[in-house]
Amino acid sequence: MALQQSLTVNQNLTIRLLRVLRYNKARIERSLALLPKDRRPLFHVLPFLLHVNHPDLPGYIENSEVPYGLNNFSFRDQIKDALTACFPAKQALFEDVKPIWPRQRAIDALVLMGSIGTIAQSSSSDFDYWVCVNGKVMTARGKHFLQQKLTAVEQWAAQEQGIEVHFFLSDINNVKANDFGVAEGESAGSAQAILLKSEFYTTNIVVAGKAPFWWLVPDSFTQQQYYSLMSQLEEGGSPDPNWFMDLGYLEKLDPNELFGAAIWQLGKAMDSPFKSVLKMAKLEVFLENLEHEQPLCNLLKRRVHNGDEAPGSVATIDPYALMFDQLINHYADREEHEVVLLLQQCLYIKCAPRLSYPADEGEVTFKRRIMAGYARHWGWTRSELRHLDDLNSWSFQELVKLSRRIHRFLIQCYRRMSSKLSMERQLVSKEDMTVLGRRLDTFYSKKDNKIEFLRSGFDDRMYCPTVTLKMARKKAGEHIWTAYSGDQIGRHGKPLERTRMTTSGSPVRILTWCVCNRILDADSHVLLDYDTDPLTERDLEELVKHIQSLFPPVKINALPRKALLAPAQINACMVILNFTTLRLKATVEETILVYSTTWGETFMITGQEALDNLWYELQEMSPQPKCTVFIPHGSQRKRIFDSFMENTELPFELLP
Template sequence: MTSQQSLTVNQNLTIRLLRVLRYNKARIERSLTLLPESRRPLFHALPFLLHINHPEFPGFVDGDSVPFGLNNFTYRDQIKEALSLCFPAQQSLLDDVKQLWPRQRAIDALVLMGSIGTIAQSDNSDFDYWVCVNGENLTDAQLAALQQKLTLIEQWAEDAHQLEVHFFLSDINKVRANDFGVAEGESAGSAQAVLLKNEFYTTNIVVAGKAPFWWLVPDSVSEQQYYSLMGHLKEGSSLEPGWFMDLGALEHLDPSELFGAAIWQLGKAMDSPFKSVLKMAKLEVFLENAEHEQPLCNLLKKRVHNGDEAPGSVATIDPYALMFDQLIVHYTSLHQPEVVELLQQCLYIKCGTRLSQPLDKEKVTFKRRIIAGYVKQWGWTRAELRHLDNINNWSFQEMVQLSRRIHSFLIHCYRRMSAKLSLDNQSVSKEDMTVLGRRLDTFYSKKDNKIPFLRSGFDDKVYCPQITVKKHRKKGGGELWVAYYGDQLGKLGKVLDRTRMMQTLCPVQLMLWCVCNRLVDNHTQILLDYDTDPVTDYDLTQFVKHALALFPPVKVNALARDALLSPQQIKTCLVVLNFTTIRLKATVEEVTVIYSTTWGETFVTSGVEALDSLWFELQEVSPAPPCYLFVPRSSHSRRIAHDFQQSNEQPFTVLD
């Protein structure tokens, strides 16, 4: 290469660097704009706590070999002001901050990834940081000490400021090789390594330290060209090697990761369906365009390098909006208006921009401007906006209807992708496949006598401070027990139908469904309609109390990995006697058996024969699962419980 060519390459690298720095600065400013005012100082305090190690500050770990200190971290006035607000009692130390400064700096970079600084950022957004280090320079003991320090800072942020912070200790050398170890109980490396790197490159904000050199290379280069350009970094030049870290190039994504990523997203959808519906759609779009489309991170980088046609417009580029635009183009081209509408609604709800509520022009953020532009483009009416903005007051049926549409899309998307993928070439490990598959089976599968999971994206909104339970006579004979949201005593017709939540053949199954799906707890007022003898509201309240203790709501994603890799076993068993029979009799007239399993499923069956069929799982395993007995209050309840115990070899603990 001639000196002139080398000069041109360096000039191009410098121009890209300036635009990347401008973009990074804009993302930081966006992050701070969207943060609640009380949390803005934390944005500056968290890097500082990684930079120092002192007993007067959170994150202190005793010992001479504790790695700390952030590369290229400077003590600016903005940081000084933030620290004064966070740590007023340590002001004397902050006034002479040099005494806290590290002799050596062990952390190459602190990088944010995820929704922060995008239109998807909300007041409840987690702070997900990559703490980038060179593992070759640190011993296992030092890495363990640094991890301890990070955990202490996470706990401080949660306890003192109710801010959820996650630090992912990332070895630069392993990231370069797409080795992400184990995350959240499953191997991210086997499920979606390159996809995770794409996600990182698409959303990252360098908070402090070195920038990924990836940002400086053009959007479409080979790995060989990537390292050739890295060779232009020279000590003492405007492109200092110490300013950058090598996390590796990313030419294209790997289709072999798609199946693992798809079932991963289905798993995530159990907790965050609004986020997962967009991410699952992104996977399907990638599969359809794998041969001729660049990874999203490279498309984003191209726009940053181009200054989005003008250098001043770099600040308008949003990773989340860019992803969303890709999805809409794809599903519009397939003439799937119902999917397009679902994605639009999910984006709007997730972003939480209440456009039906006017704001002062001075308070209008970039996020509101982008979402308002979308809504105008979609042609939504003010009535539609008001309806979505009033989501906290939606009826139970409206919430469930949207949730069903979301989960239906996720399942159909997964099936379409599975049909196009060769499972033999997928990189997800056998163990991960087993764990993820069993979680999905627990959450989605329908089985005889199983209590179904309410597929809701509204866990925080489906809780009922008050429910009404009614018994209806079926036309062909028999009974239906129905739970309604709120106080519906004396109400009939359409008003009643709008609050209907669930109906079953017996009240035990009905209340257990409410407990397992977080609709009721011990504080819920249960209103029982007339003509339900012999069942009383006291019976229902007592049963709910015991069900909450024995069969608490299950977070399927929190099920232990070891349990899912082991054979399924009964975890707890409860027998309920004579719940709906006349209480004057002193004999066992009705048996209802409830049991939960180590795979997170709960079942309800009827009859003594149901208990007999479980004898092996209850009696011949070690340790034997605990068994309990509940008899509704009556003058004969003790005798009924005693007689039942005498007739069964299995020991039962009687509940009051």
């Protein structure tokens, strides 16, 4: 009887394993189908570069202690073809790889996670890999050398192949214990541990090496049953325990991670709002269904194990679409129609299937089929699809309007969740909370004299190669400046209003705002409309050049952890003299101070007293911030600078 039960258990495990392997293979095929043809070889080349350590290949580390080699990795013809395509001058090296083949395998698994192989994959999708190693076997010194190798391959991929690759060196034992380090860069740290593991299980593709044993365990099992099942496997049997790694079981998510996860997603939204809208919605849906819903990864696994109700149909399962269906059903049931529409639009823009345009021959991918099914179900017309497909032709105001809807939803979602959570029980560490909180404060908060961030997720589309500045005089003698996208010289009325970007009493503030928000750079043309003396277009373009050099756009999530845990300090300061006044006098008639801090904020203050108020920060800080002066070209330029320096003891440098 016991033997019969054992055979039944192994038989069921084998069936599940075959379906998991078929699903994993389908995800790999989808990944390759959506990659541009010139990038497909990289899918095979990147694992190979971690498998070997050769001076003629990227990622080589000249040290005999560097660990390398992927478990269960074999050299196939498609890998050889990919290597030859990437390194045609080194073809002889790949004819016989035995001399460079590792004798030992240090890396247990190389696993992709994220949007790759789903409907959300695009030509610009990052490759996020977990490089799984056994910390009980690999020493700290070994991890150090392996990290150097991983970094070298990342740099080669970025510089030579134009693709963003992230290798996360993951100790299997730490992952099992839900320890993901501190919040830094792409790492969420303590902000979301179990949630991160859930996302990993939902989206992972095993590229090489061992698979997570989690994949074999029925979704209804408890953690005790998980380990009981694992203990029944015998070496040399089918399945063999050496084929798997134990990253830990996941029965349910932890509501005490939700607050940290929510502020983490708010932070991510500063760079990728469409993805974060969906993920923030997922957090809220989880909170609302805490008592009766399984984690999405378990629902996905059940569908894979069931063959999606028909053996062989696992290839049709898409984790991103599965998540999206769950979100839409939730908000539709609550009759939140505006939220449903926003999520639909964000999914469509994120996936970019371009359904209003005919597909090229042989290019009807699984993504296009799934998205076309959604569009038909939603009742979208071709003109509605064309509008979303032609995002590049949207006006500045249309882009800003959608961005505001996105950020409004994110903030409202965050507030609703915060009101339902017990703050005392949240698991995010104090330091991680400080780092994440200060990033959010930098981006969202309004402060006196601060140059505000444009809440947009369209950094690449907000850029304007040409901007027009117009000035209007009010009765009280005040001047109002307005920036418009494009060449709007001599234009008035409603067509002009569609191109309006921002208004201020100062052209310096407008230009600083534009540079900080990636709207303008030194290559842009800044046009001046009529009647703006004494300003010239040369003045504007030179100021833009210096603003970009001293106060370049900030990527909030890249702000160093060390800087955010310390008090804010000024790291650059520029004084602008006599920018809008007549240039004939040799005295200081107008003073504008622009400075940035180590927390990523930029401020602009007018008047000589502004400099006096910042004297201590500028004089006593170590290292002392760079202090410069910009004065528009004119015959009195040097004398104006000398006059300014007579009234300050600070070491200012005159910009050319």
